[in-house]
Amino acid sequence: MMIRKLYNIFTLIIGAIAVTYTSFWLGEQSYSWLPPQAAAESRLIDDLFSFLVTVGAFIFLGVTATLFYSLLFHRAAQYDYSDGPHIEGNIALEVVWTAIPIFLVFWIANYSYQVYEQMGIQGPTALVHLHNPMGMESAYAATEEAIAEPEEQIDVIAKQWAWVFHYPDKNVTSTELHLPSDRRVKLALHSEDVLHGFYIPAFRLKQDIIPNHKIDFEFTPIREGKYSLTDSQYSGTYFATMQANVVVESPEEYHKWLTKVAAHRPGTAYNQAAAEYAQSITQPVKTGWPTVAPAPAPLVNYPG
Structure with missing residues:
Protein backbone atom coordinates (compact mmCIF):
# COMPACT_ATOMS: atom_id res chain seq x y z
CA MET A 1 0.00 0.00 0.00
CA MET A 2 2.83 2.36 0.94
CA ILE A 3 4.68 1.54 -2.28
CA ARG A 4 1.53 2.25 -4.27
CA LYS A 5 1.12 5.59 -2.51
CA LEU A 6 4.74 6.55 -3.13
CA TYR A 7 4.36 5.55 -6.78
CA ASN A 8 1.33 7.82 -7.16
CA ILE A 9 3.16 10.74 -5.52
CA PHE A 10 6.21 10.19 -7.74
CA THR A 11 4.02 10.03 -10.84
CA LEU A 12 2.22 13.24 -9.81
CA ILE A 13 5.51 15.10 -9.31
CA ILE A 14 6.98 13.94 -12.63
CA GLY A 15 3.73 14.80 -14.43
CA ALA A 16 3.57 18.26 -12.85
CA ILE A 17 7.18 18.97 -13.87
CA ALA A 18 6.56 17.78 -17.43
CA VAL A 19 3.37 19.83 -17.78
CA THR A 20 5.03 22.94 -16.31
CA TYR A 21 8.11 22.66 -18.54
CA THR A 22 6.01 22.06 -21.67
CA SER A 23 3.76 25.03 -20.83
CA PHE A 24 6.71 27.39 -20.44
CA TRP A 25 8.22 26.01 -23.65
CA LEU A 26 5.01 26.68 -25.57
CA GLY A 27 4.87 30.18 -24.07
CA GLU A 28 8.35 30.88 -25.45
CA GLN A 29 7.44 29.41 -28.83
CA SER A 30 4.39 31.68 -29.09
CA TYR A 31 6.64 34.66 -29.83
CA SER A 32 7.37 33.12 -33.24
CA TRP A 33 3.67 32.72 -34.04
CA LEU A 34 3.19 36.47 -34.50
CA PRO A 35 4.62 38.88 -37.10
CA PRO A 36 8.06 40.39 -36.31
CA GLN A 37 8.03 43.05 -33.59
CA ALA A 38 8.08 46.25 -35.62
CA ALA A 39 7.18 48.71 -32.84
CA ALA A 40 8.34 49.08 -29.25
CA GLU A 41 4.75 48.59 -28.08
CA SER A 42 4.56 45.15 -29.70
CA ARG A 43 6.69 43.75 -26.88
CA LEU A 44 3.90 44.44 -24.40
CA ILE A 45 1.35 42.52 -26.45
CA ASP A 46 3.73 39.64 -27.18
CA ASP A 47 4.58 39.25 -23.49
CA LEU A 48 0.88 39.19 -22.63
CA PHE A 49 0.18 36.67 -25.40
CA SER A 50 3.04 34.45 -24.22
CA PHE A 51 1.69 34.61 -20.66
CA LEU A 52 -1.81 33.60 -21.82
CA VAL A 53 -0.41 30.74 -23.92
CA THR A 54 1.60 29.48 -20.93
CA VAL A 55 -1.39 29.58 -18.58
CA GLY A 56 -3.74 28.06 -21.15
CA ALA A 57 -1.28 25.28 -22.00
CA PHE A 58 -0.75 24.47 -18.32
CA ILE A 59 -4.50 24.13 -17.74
CA PHE A 60 -5.12 22.14 -20.92
CA LEU A 61 -2.16 19.78 -20.45
CA GLY A 62 -2.90 19.36 -16.75
CA VAL A 63 -6.52 18.37 -17.34
CA THR A 64 -5.66 16.16 -20.33
CA ALA A 65 -2.81 14.41 -18.49
CA THR A 66 -5.10 13.71 -15.52
CA LEU A 67 -7.76 12.22 -17.80
CA PHE A 68 -5.26 9.98 -19.59
CA TYR A 69 -3.70 8.88 -16.31
CA SER A 70 -7.13 7.97 -14.95
CA LEU A 71 -8.05 6.08 -18.11
CA LEU A 72 -4.80 4.12 -18.18
CA PHE A 73 -4.30 3.25 -14.52
CA HIS A 74 -7.63 3.63 -12.74
CA ARG A 75 -10.21 2.26 -15.12
CA ILE A 91 -14.73 21.38 1.61
CA ALA A 92 -10.99 22.06 1.37
CA LEU A 93 -10.83 20.76 -2.21
CA GLU A 94 -13.90 22.76 -3.27
CA VAL A 95 -12.42 25.94 -1.78
CA VAL A 96 -9.14 25.35 -3.63
CA TRP A 97 -10.67 24.69 -7.05
CA THR A 98 -12.91 27.73 -6.63
CA ALA A 99 -10.25 30.10 -5.31
CA ILE A 100 -7.58 29.25 -7.91
CA PRO A 101 -9.73 30.12 -10.99
CA ILE A 102 -10.93 33.33 -9.31
CA PHE A 103 -7.35 34.34 -8.53
CA LEU A 104 -6.26 33.43 -12.06
CA VAL A 105 -9.03 35.46 -13.69
CA PHE A 106 -8.20 38.54 -11.60
CA TRP A 107 -4.49 38.07 -12.37
CA ILE A 108 -5.10 37.91 -16.13
CA ALA A 109 -7.54 40.86 -15.98
CA ASN A 110 -5.08 43.00 -14.05
CA TYR A 111 -2.17 42.16 -16.36
CA SER A 112 -4.30 42.79 -19.47
CA TYR A 113 -5.54 46.11 -18.13
CA GLN A 114 -1.99 47.24 -17.37
CA VAL A 115 -0.99 46.53 -20.97
CA TYR A 116 -4.15 48.25 -22.24
CA GLU A 117 -3.37 51.28 -20.10
CA GLN A 118 0.27 51.45 -21.13
CA MET A 119 -0.66 51.17 -24.80
CA GLY A 120 -2.91 54.22 -24.40
CA ILE A 121 -5.72 52.73 -26.52
CA GLN A 122 -8.82 54.92 -26.41
CA GLY A 123 -12.12 53.11 -26.54
CA PRO A 124 -15.70 54.44 -26.59
CA THR A 125 -14.84 56.79 -23.69
CA ALA A 126 -12.93 58.85 -26.23
CA LEU A 127 -16.32 60.33 -27.17
CA VAL A 128 -16.46 61.88 -23.71
CA HIS A 129 -12.81 62.31 -22.74
CA LEU A 130 -10.58 63.11 -25.67
CA HIS A 131 -7.46 63.12 -23.52
CA ASN A 132 -5.56 60.44 -21.69
CA PRO A 133 -6.81 59.93 -18.12
CA MET A 134 -4.50 61.09 -15.35
CA GLY A 135 -1.54 58.76 -15.06
CA MET A 136 -2.06 56.98 -18.38
CA GLU A 137 0.92 56.85 -20.70
CA SER A 138 0.13 57.07 -24.38
CA ALA A 139 1.23 53.95 -26.24
CA TYR A 140 4.06 53.18 -23.82
CA ALA A 141 7.32 52.28 -25.53
CA ALA A 142 9.57 49.85 -23.71
CA THR A 143 12.59 52.05 -24.27
CA GLU A 144 14.27 54.96 -22.56
CA GLU A 145 12.72 57.27 -25.15
CA ALA A 146 9.22 56.32 -23.98
CA ILE A 147 8.74 59.60 -22.12
CA ALA A 148 10.24 61.74 -24.89
CA GLU A 149 8.13 64.10 -26.93
CA PRO A 150 7.12 62.78 -30.38
CA GLU A 151 9.58 63.79 -33.08
CA GLU A 152 7.15 63.31 -35.96
CA GLN A 153 3.51 64.31 -36.18
CA ILE A 154 1.30 62.97 -38.96
CA ASP A 155 -2.39 63.43 -39.72
CA VAL A 156 -4.29 60.26 -40.64
CA ILE A 157 -7.56 60.69 -42.52
CA ALA A 158 -9.83 57.66 -42.87
CA LYS A 159 -12.78 57.66 -45.23
CA GLN A 160 -14.86 55.23 -47.24
CA TRP A 161 -12.64 53.62 -48.44
CA ALA A 162 -9.15 55.07 -48.39
CA TRP A 163 -6.34 56.16 -46.11
CA VAL A 164 -4.72 59.56 -46.57
CA PHE A 165 -1.64 60.66 -44.62
CA HIS A 166 -0.64 64.30 -44.25
CA TYR A 167 2.81 65.42 -43.09
CA PRO A 168 2.41 69.00 -41.80
CA ASP A 169 6.12 69.83 -41.74
CA LYS A 170 6.40 69.56 -45.53
CA ASN A 171 2.69 69.86 -46.33
CA VAL A 172 2.89 66.49 -48.09
CA THR A 173 0.06 63.99 -48.59
CA SER A 174 0.36 60.32 -49.39
CA THR A 175 -1.64 57.09 -49.51
CA GLU A 176 1.39 55.26 -48.10
CA LEU A 177 2.39 55.79 -44.48
CA HIS A 178 6.12 56.48 -44.08
CA LEU A 179 7.67 56.43 -40.62
CA PRO A 180 11.20 56.94 -39.25
CA SER A 181 12.58 54.06 -37.22
CA ASP A 182 13.50 54.54 -33.55
CA ARG A 183 11.67 57.86 -33.44
CA ARG A 184 8.51 58.55 -31.45
CA VAL A 185 5.58 59.24 -33.77
CA LYS A 186 2.32 60.98 -32.97
CA LEU A 187 -0.68 60.37 -35.22
CA ALA A 188 -3.75 62.57 -35.25
CA LEU A 189 -6.54 60.21 -36.33
CA HIS A 190 -9.62 61.57 -38.13
CA SER A 191 -12.64 59.96 -39.75
CA GLU A 192 -14.61 61.78 -42.44
CA ASP A 193 -17.66 59.53 -42.31
CA VAL A 194 -18.08 56.39 -40.16
CA LEU A 195 -16.21 54.43 -37.51
CA HIS A 196 -12.88 53.09 -38.77
CA GLY A 197 -10.10 51.10 -37.10
CA PHE A 198 -6.39 51.86 -37.43
CA TYR A 199 -4.69 48.45 -37.23
CA ILE A 200 -1.08 47.44 -38.02
CA PRO A 201 -0.58 43.77 -37.03
CA ALA A 202 3.23 44.01 -36.98
CA PHE A 203 2.98 46.92 -34.53
CA ARG A 204 0.26 45.20 -32.42
CA LEU A 205 -1.57 48.53 -32.53
CA LYS A 206 -5.30 48.98 -33.04
CA GLN A 207 -7.16 52.21 -32.38
CA ASP A 208 -10.76 53.03 -33.24
CA ILE A 209 -11.22 56.25 -35.20
CA ILE A 210 -14.40 58.02 -34.19
CA PRO A 211 -16.17 60.40 -36.59
CA ASN A 212 -16.02 64.11 -35.77
CA HIS A 213 -13.28 63.63 -33.20
CA LYS A 214 -9.49 63.86 -33.34
CA ILE A 215 -7.72 61.10 -31.47
CA ASP A 216 -3.99 61.39 -30.78
CA PHE A 217 -2.06 58.14 -30.86
CA GLU A 218 1.65 57.64 -30.19
CA PHE A 219 4.08 54.79 -30.78
CA THR A 220 7.70 54.07 -31.71
CA PRO A 221 8.60 52.03 -34.84
CA ILE A 222 11.78 50.02 -34.27
CA ARG A 223 12.16 47.72 -37.29
CA GLU A 224 12.72 48.90 -40.85
CA GLY A 225 10.60 47.29 -43.55
CA LYS A 226 7.21 47.36 -45.25
CA TYR A 227 4.08 46.45 -43.30
CA SER A 228 0.33 46.45 -43.81
CA LEU A 229 -2.28 48.83 -42.41
CA THR A 230 -5.89 47.71 -42.56
CA ASP A 231 -9.29 48.89 -41.38
CA SER A 232 -10.23 46.70 -38.41
CA GLN A 233 -13.84 47.92 -38.35
CA TYR A 234 -16.56 47.02 -40.82
CA SER A 235 -17.03 50.41 -42.46
CA GLY A 236 -19.19 49.44 -45.41
CA THR A 237 -19.23 47.48 -48.66
CA TYR A 238 -15.64 48.01 -49.77
CA PHE A 239 -13.97 48.04 -46.35
CA ALA A 240 -11.78 45.05 -47.28
CA THR A 241 -10.06 47.19 -49.92
CA MET A 242 -9.15 49.84 -47.35
CA GLN A 243 -5.53 48.91 -46.91
CA ALA A 244 -2.25 50.79 -47.12
CA ASN A 245 1.46 50.11 -46.98
CA VAL A 246 3.43 51.24 -43.94
CA VAL A 247 7.10 51.88 -44.69
CA VAL A 248 9.52 52.15 -41.77
CA GLU A 249 12.90 53.50 -42.81
CA SER A 250 15.91 55.18 -41.28
CA PRO A 251 15.40 58.83 -40.25
CA GLU A 252 17.76 59.91 -43.04
CA GLU A 253 15.82 58.00 -45.71
CA TYR A 254 12.56 59.23 -44.23
CA HIS A 255 13.54 62.91 -44.53
CA LYS A 256 14.94 62.33 -48.01
CA TRP A 257 11.59 60.85 -49.01
CA LEU A 258 9.70 63.81 -47.54
CA THR A 259 11.91 66.32 -49.36
CA LYS A 260 11.59 64.43 -52.64
CA VAL A 261 7.81 64.04 -52.42
CA ALA A 262 7.33 67.68 -51.46
CA ALA A 263 8.43 68.59 -54.99
CA HIS A 264 5.73 66.41 -56.58
CA ARG A 265 2.55 67.99 -57.86
CA PRO A 266 -0.57 66.48 -56.31
CA GLY A 267 -2.26 63.85 -58.43
CA THR A 268 -5.11 61.36 -58.17
CA ALA A 269 -4.12 58.12 -56.48
CA TYR A 270 -5.55 54.81 -57.55
CA ASN A 271 -8.33 53.69 -55.24
CA GLN A 272 -9.60 50.12 -55.51
CA ALA A 273 -12.98 50.85 -53.93
CA ALA A 274 -13.67 53.73 -56.32
CA ALA A 275 -12.53 51.63 -59.29
CA GLU A 276 -14.74 48.67 -58.36
CA TYR A 277 -17.73 50.92 -57.73
CA ALA A 278 -17.29 52.69 -61.09
CA GLN A 279 -17.09 49.32 -62.80
CA SER A 280 -20.22 48.03 -61.07
CA ILE A 281 -22.41 50.99 -62.04
CA THR A 282 -21.49 50.63 -65.72
CA GLN A 283 -22.59 47.00 -65.88
CA PRO A 284 -25.86 46.45 -67.77
CA VAL A 285 -27.05 43.92 -65.20
CA LYS A 286 -27.25 45.20 -61.65
CA THR A 287 -26.22 42.69 -58.99
CA GLY A 288 -25.99 42.87 -55.24
CA TRP A 289 -27.43 45.40 -52.83
CA PRO A 290 -27.31 49.17 -53.18
CA THR A 291 -24.27 50.65 -51.48
CA VAL A 292 -22.80 54.00 -50.48
CA ALA A 293 -20.69 55.56 -53.21
CA PRO A 294 -17.01 55.65 -52.22
CA ALA A 295 -15.34 58.98 -51.56
CA PRO A 296 -13.49 60.37 -54.59
CA ALA A 297 -10.02 58.93 -55.14
CA PRO A 298 -7.52 60.84 -52.94
CA LEU A 299 -5.48 63.71 -54.37
CA VAL A 300 -1.96 63.25 -53.00
CA ASN A 301 1.68 64.10 -53.65
CA TYR A 302 2.69 60.47 -53.43
CA PRO A 303 0.25 57.73 -54.51
CA GLY A 304 2.45 54.87 -53.27
Missing part, protein backbone atom coordinates in the same frame (compact mmCIF):
# COMPACT_ATOMS: atom_id res chain seq x y z
CA ALA A 76 -12.59 -0.48 -14.06
CA ALA A 77 -11.79 -4.05 -14.93
CA GLN A 78 -13.51 -5.67 -17.89
CA TYR A 79 -17.13 -6.65 -17.13
CA ASP A 80 -17.02 -4.76 -13.82
CA TYR A 81 -20.36 -2.92 -13.70
CA SER A 82 -20.36 -2.17 -10.00
CA ASP A 83 -20.67 1.37 -8.67
CA GLY A 84 -17.58 3.24 -7.57
CA PRO A 85 -16.94 4.16 -3.94
CA HIS A 86 -19.30 6.74 -2.47
CA ILE A 87 -17.31 9.94 -1.83
CA GLU A 88 -18.74 12.82 0.16
CA GLY A 89 -17.88 16.47 -0.62
CA ASN A 90 -14.47 17.80 0.36
Whole structure:
Protein backbone atom coordinates (compact mmCIF):
# COMPACT_ATOMS: atom_id res chain seq x y z
CA MET A 1 0.00 0.00 0.00
CA MET A 2 2.83 2.36 0.94
CA ILE A 3 4.68 1.54 -2.28
CA ARG A 4 1.53 2.25 -4.27
CA LYS A 5 1.12 5.59 -2.51
CA LEU A 6 4.74 6.55 -3.13
CA TYR A 7 4.36 5.55 -6.78
CA ASN A 8 1.33 7.82 -7.16
CA ILE A 9 3.16 10.74 -5.52
CA PHE A 10 6.21 10.19 -7.74
CA THR A 11 4.02 10.03 -10.84
CA LEU A 12 2.22 13.24 -9.81
CA ILE A 13 5.51 15.10 -9.31
CA ILE A 14 6.98 13.94 -12.63
CA GLY A 15 3.73 14.80 -14.43
CA ALA A 16 3.57 18.26 -12.85
CA ILE A 17 7.18 18.97 -13.87
CA ALA A 18 6.56 17.78 -17.43
CA VAL A 19 3.37 19.83 -17.78
CA THR A 20 5.03 22.94 -16.31
CA TYR A 21 8.11 22.66 -18.54
CA THR A 22 6.01 22.06 -21.67
CA SER A 23 3.76 25.03 -20.83
CA PHE A 24 6.71 27.39 -20.44
CA TRP A 25 8.22 26.01 -23.65
CA LEU A 26 5.01 26.68 -25.57
CA GLY A 27 4.87 30.18 -24.07
CA GLU A 28 8.35 30.88 -25.45
CA GLN A 29 7.44 29.41 -28.83
CA SER A 30 4.39 31.68 -29.09
CA TYR A 31 6.64 34.66 -29.83
CA SER A 32 7.37 33.12 -33.24
CA TRP A 33 3.67 32.72 -34.04
CA LEU A 34 3.19 36.47 -34.50
CA PRO A 35 4.62 38.88 -37.10
CA PRO A 36 8.06 40.39 -36.31
CA GLN A 37 8.03 43.05 -33.59
CA ALA A 38 8.08 46.25 -35.62
CA ALA A 39 7.18 48.71 -32.84
CA ALA A 40 8.34 49.08 -29.25
CA GLU A 41 4.75 48.59 -28.08
CA SER A 42 4.56 45.15 -29.70
CA ARG A 43 6.69 43.75 -26.88
CA LEU A 44 3.90 44.44 -24.40
CA ILE A 45 1.35 42.52 -26.45
CA ASP A 46 3.73 39.64 -27.18
CA ASP A 47 4.58 39.25 -23.49
CA LEU A 48 0.88 39.19 -22.63
CA PHE A 49 0.18 36.67 -25.40
CA SER A 50 3.04 34.45 -24.22
CA PHE A 51 1.69 34.61 -20.66
CA LEU A 52 -1.81 33.60 -21.82
CA VAL A 53 -0.41 30.74 -23.92
CA THR A 54 1.60 29.48 -20.93
CA VAL A 55 -1.39 29.58 -18.58
CA GLY A 56 -3.74 28.06 -21.15
CA ALA A 57 -1.28 25.28 -22.00
CA PHE A 58 -0.75 24.47 -18.32
CA ILE A 59 -4.50 24.13 -17.74
CA PHE A 60 -5.12 22.14 -20.92
CA LEU A 61 -2.16 19.78 -20.45
CA GLY A 62 -2.90 19.36 -16.75
CA VAL A 63 -6.52 18.37 -17.34
CA THR A 64 -5.66 16.16 -20.33
CA ALA A 65 -2.81 14.41 -18.49
CA THR A 66 -5.10 13.71 -15.52
CA LEU A 67 -7.76 12.22 -17.80
CA PHE A 68 -5.26 9.98 -19.59
CA TYR A 69 -3.70 8.88 -16.31
CA SER A 70 -7.13 7.97 -14.95
CA LEU A 71 -8.05 6.08 -18.11
CA LEU A 72 -4.80 4.12 -18.18
CA PHE A 73 -4.30 3.25 -14.52
CA HIS A 74 -7.63 3.63 -12.74
CA ARG A 75 -10.21 2.26 -15.12
CA ALA A 76 -12.59 -0.48 -14.06
CA ALA A 77 -11.79 -4.05 -14.93
CA GLN A 78 -13.51 -5.67 -17.89
CA TYR A 79 -17.13 -6.65 -17.13
CA ASP A 80 -17.02 -4.76 -13.82
CA TYR A 81 -20.36 -2.92 -13.70
CA SER A 82 -20.36 -2.17 -10.00
CA ASP A 83 -20.67 1.37 -8.67
CA GLY A 84 -17.58 3.24 -7.57
CA PRO A 85 -16.94 4.16 -3.94
CA HIS A 86 -19.30 6.74 -2.47
CA ILE A 87 -17.31 9.94 -1.83
CA GLU A 88 -18.74 12.82 0.16
CA GLY A 89 -17.88 16.47 -0.62
CA ASN A 90 -14.47 17.80 0.36
CA ILE A 91 -14.73 21.38 1.61
CA ALA A 92 -10.99 22.06 1.37
CA LEU A 93 -10.83 20.76 -2.21
CA GLU A 94 -13.90 22.76 -3.27
CA VAL A 95 -12.42 25.94 -1.78
CA VAL A 96 -9.14 25.35 -3.63
CA TRP A 97 -10.67 24.69 -7.05
CA THR A 98 -12.91 27.73 -6.63
CA ALA A 99 -10.25 30.10 -5.31
CA ILE A 100 -7.58 29.25 -7.91
CA PRO A 101 -9.73 30.12 -10.99
CA ILE A 102 -10.93 33.33 -9.31
CA PHE A 103 -7.35 34.34 -8.53
CA LEU A 104 -6.26 33.43 -12.06
CA VAL A 105 -9.03 35.46 -13.69
CA PHE A 106 -8.20 38.54 -11.60
CA TRP A 107 -4.49 38.07 -12.37
CA ILE A 108 -5.10 37.91 -16.13
CA ALA A 109 -7.54 40.86 -15.98
CA ASN A 110 -5.08 43.00 -14.05
CA TYR A 111 -2.17 42.16 -16.36
CA SER A 112 -4.30 42.79 -19.47
CA TYR A 113 -5.54 46.11 -18.13
CA GLN A 114 -1.99 47.24 -17.37
CA VAL A 115 -0.99 46.53 -20.97
CA TYR A 116 -4.15 48.25 -22.24
CA GLU A 117 -3.37 51.28 -20.10
CA GLN A 118 0.27 51.45 -21.13
CA MET A 119 -0.66 51.17 -24.80
CA GLY A 120 -2.91 54.22 -24.40
CA ILE A 121 -5.72 52.73 -26.52
CA GLN A 122 -8.82 54.92 -26.41
CA GLY A 123 -12.12 53.11 -26.54
CA PRO A 124 -15.70 54.44 -26.59
CA THR A 125 -14.84 56.79 -23.69
CA ALA A 126 -12.93 58.85 -26.23
CA LEU A 127 -16.32 60.33 -27.17
CA VAL A 128 -16.46 61.88 -23.71
CA HIS A 129 -12.81 62.31 -22.74
CA LEU A 130 -10.58 63.11 -25.67
CA HIS A 131 -7.46 63.12 -23.52
CA ASN A 132 -5.56 60.44 -21.69
CA PRO A 133 -6.81 59.93 -18.12
CA MET A 134 -4.50 61.09 -15.35
CA GLY A 135 -1.54 58.76 -15.06
CA MET A 136 -2.06 56.98 -18.38
CA GLU A 137 0.92 56.85 -20.70
CA SER A 138 0.13 57.07 -24.38
CA ALA A 139 1.23 53.95 -26.24
CA TYR A 140 4.06 53.18 -23.82
CA ALA A 141 7.32 52.28 -25.53
CA ALA A 142 9.57 49.85 -23.71
CA THR A 143 12.59 52.05 -24.27
CA GLU A 144 14.27 54.96 -22.56
CA GLU A 145 12.72 57.27 -25.15
CA ALA A 146 9.22 56.32 -23.98
CA ILE A 147 8.74 59.60 -22.12
CA ALA A 148 10.24 61.74 -24.89
CA GLU A 149 8.13 64.10 -26.93
CA PRO A 150 7.12 62.78 -30.38
CA GLU A 151 9.58 63.79 -33.08
CA GLU A 152 7.15 63.31 -35.96
CA GLN A 153 3.51 64.31 -36.18
CA ILE A 154 1.30 62.97 -38.96
CA ASP A 155 -2.39 63.43 -39.72
CA VAL A 156 -4.29 60.26 -40.64
CA ILE A 157 -7.56 60.69 -42.52
CA ALA A 158 -9.83 57.66 -42.87
CA LYS A 159 -12.78 57.66 -45.23
CA GLN A 160 -14.86 55.23 -47.24
CA TRP A 161 -12.64 53.62 -48.44
CA ALA A 162 -9.15 55.07 -48.39
CA TRP A 163 -6.34 56.16 -46.11
CA VAL A 164 -4.72 59.56 -46.57
CA PHE A 165 -1.64 60.66 -44.62
CA HIS A 166 -0.64 64.30 -44.25
CA TYR A 167 2.81 65.42 -43.09
CA PRO A 168 2.41 69.00 -41.80
CA ASP A 169 6.12 69.83 -41.74
CA LYS A 170 6.40 69.56 -45.53
CA ASN A 171 2.69 69.86 -46.33
CA VAL A 172 2.89 66.49 -48.09
CA THR A 173 0.06 63.99 -48.59
CA SER A 174 0.36 60.32 -49.39
CA THR A 175 -1.64 57.09 -49.51
CA GLU A 176 1.39 55.26 -48.10
CA LEU A 177 2.39 55.79 -44.48
CA HIS A 178 6.12 56.48 -44.08
CA LEU A 179 7.67 56.43 -40.62
CA PRO A 180 11.20 56.94 -39.25
CA SER A 181 12.58 54.06 -37.22
CA ASP A 182 13.50 54.54 -33.55
CA ARG A 183 11.67 57.86 -33.44
CA ARG A 184 8.51 58.55 -31.45
CA VAL A 185 5.58 59.24 -33.77
CA LYS A 186 2.32 60.98 -32.97
CA LEU A 187 -0.68 60.37 -35.22
CA ALA A 188 -3.75 62.57 -35.25
CA LEU A 189 -6.54 60.21 -36.33
CA HIS A 190 -9.62 61.57 -38.13
CA SER A 191 -12.64 59.96 -39.75
CA GLU A 192 -14.61 61.78 -42.44
CA ASP A 193 -17.66 59.53 -42.31
CA VAL A 194 -18.08 56.39 -40.16
CA LEU A 195 -16.21 54.43 -37.51
CA HIS A 196 -12.88 53.09 -38.77
CA GLY A 197 -10.10 51.10 -37.10
CA PHE A 198 -6.39 51.86 -37.43
CA TYR A 199 -4.69 48.45 -37.23
CA ILE A 200 -1.08 47.44 -38.02
CA PRO A 201 -0.58 43.77 -37.03
CA ALA A 202 3.23 44.01 -36.98
CA PHE A 203 2.98 46.92 -34.53
CA ARG A 204 0.26 45.20 -32.42
CA LEU A 205 -1.57 48.53 -32.53
CA LYS A 206 -5.30 48.98 -33.04
CA GLN A 207 -7.16 52.21 -32.38
CA ASP A 208 -10.76 53.03 -33.24
CA ILE A 209 -11.22 56.25 -35.20
CA ILE A 210 -14.40 58.02 -34.19
CA PRO A 211 -16.17 60.40 -36.59
CA ASN A 212 -16.02 64.11 -35.77
CA HIS A 213 -13.28 63.63 -33.20
CA LYS A 214 -9.49 63.86 -33.34
CA ILE A 215 -7.72 61.10 -31.47
CA ASP A 216 -3.99 61.39 -30.78
CA PHE A 217 -2.06 58.14 -30.86
CA GLU A 218 1.65 57.64 -30.19
CA PHE A 219 4.08 54.79 -30.78
CA THR A 220 7.70 54.07 -31.71
CA PRO A 221 8.60 52.03 -34.84
CA ILE A 222 11.78 50.02 -34.27
CA ARG A 223 12.16 47.72 -37.29
CA GLU A 224 12.72 48.90 -40.85
CA GLY A 225 10.60 47.29 -43.55
CA LYS A 226 7.21 47.36 -45.25
CA TYR A 227 4.08 46.45 -43.30
CA SER A 228 0.33 46.45 -43.81
CA LEU A 229 -2.28 48.83 -42.41
CA THR A 230 -5.89 47.71 -42.56
CA ASP A 231 -9.29 48.89 -41.38
CA SER A 232 -10.23 46.70 -38.41
CA GLN A 233 -13.84 47.92 -38.35
CA TYR A 234 -16.56 47.02 -40.82
CA SER A 235 -17.03 50.41 -42.46
CA GLY A 236 -19.19 49.44 -45.41
CA THR A 237 -19.23 47.48 -48.66
CA TYR A 238 -15.64 48.01 -49.77
CA PHE A 239 -13.97 48.04 -46.35
CA ALA A 240 -11.78 45.05 -47.28
CA THR A 241 -10.06 47.19 -49.92
CA MET A 242 -9.15 49.84 -47.35
CA GLN A 243 -5.53 48.91 -46.91
CA ALA A 244 -2.25 50.79 -47.12
CA ASN A 245 1.46 50.11 -46.98
CA VAL A 246 3.43 51.24 -43.94
CA VAL A 247 7.10 51.88 -44.69
CA VAL A 248 9.52 52.15 -41.77
CA GLU A 249 12.90 53.50 -42.81
CA SER A 250 15.91 55.18 -41.28
CA PRO A 251 15.40 58.83 -40.25
CA GLU A 252 17.76 59.91 -43.04
CA GLU A 253 15.82 58.00 -45.71
CA TYR A 254 12.56 59.23 -44.23
CA HIS A 255 13.54 62.91 -44.53
CA LYS A 256 14.94 62.33 -48.01
CA TRP A 257 11.59 60.85 -49.01
CA LEU A 258 9.70 63.81 -47.54
CA THR A 259 11.91 66.32 -49.36
CA LYS A 260 11.59 64.43 -52.64
CA VAL A 261 7.81 64.04 -52.42
CA ALA A 262 7.33 67.68 -51.46
CA ALA A 263 8.43 68.59 -54.99
CA HIS A 264 5.73 66.41 -56.58
CA ARG A 265 2.55 67.99 -57.86
CA PRO A 266 -0.57 66.48 -56.31
CA GLY A 267 -2.26 63.85 -58.43
CA THR A 268 -5.11 61.36 -58.17
CA ALA A 269 -4.12 58.12 -56.48
CA TYR A 270 -5.55 54.81 -57.55
CA ASN A 271 -8.33 53.69 -55.24
CA GLN A 272 -9.60 50.12 -55.51
CA ALA A 273 -12.98 50.85 -53.93
CA ALA A 274 -13.67 53.73 -56.32
CA ALA A 275 -12.53 51.63 -59.29
CA GLU A 276 -14.74 48.67 -58.36
CA TYR A 277 -17.73 50.92 -57.73
CA ALA A 278 -17.29 52.69 -61.09
CA GLN A 279 -17.09 49.32 -62.80
CA SER A 280 -20.22 48.03 -61.07
CA ILE A 281 -22.41 50.99 -62.04
CA THR A 282 -21.49 50.63 -65.72
CA GLN A 283 -22.59 47.00 -65.88
CA PRO A 284 -25.86 46.45 -67.77
CA VAL A 285 -27.05 43.92 -65.20
CA LYS A 286 -27.25 45.20 -61.65
CA THR A 287 -26.22 42.69 -58.99
CA GLY A 288 -25.99 42.87 -55.24
CA TRP A 289 -27.43 45.40 -52.83
CA PRO A 290 -27.31 49.17 -53.18
CA THR A 291 -24.27 50.65 -51.48
CA VAL A 292 -22.80 54.00 -50.48
CA ALA A 293 -20.69 55.56 -53.21
CA PRO A 294 -17.01 55.65 -52.22
CA ALA A 295 -15.34 58.98 -51.56
CA PRO A 296 -13.49 60.37 -54.59
CA ALA A 297 -10.02 58.93 -55.14
CA PRO A 298 -7.52 60.84 -52.94
CA LEU A 299 -5.48 63.71 -54.37
CA VAL A 300 -1.96 63.25 -53.00
CA ASN A 301 1.68 64.10 -53.65
CA TYR A 302 2.69 60.47 -53.43
CA PRO A 303 0.25 57.73 -54.51
CA GLY A 304 2.45 54.87 -53.27
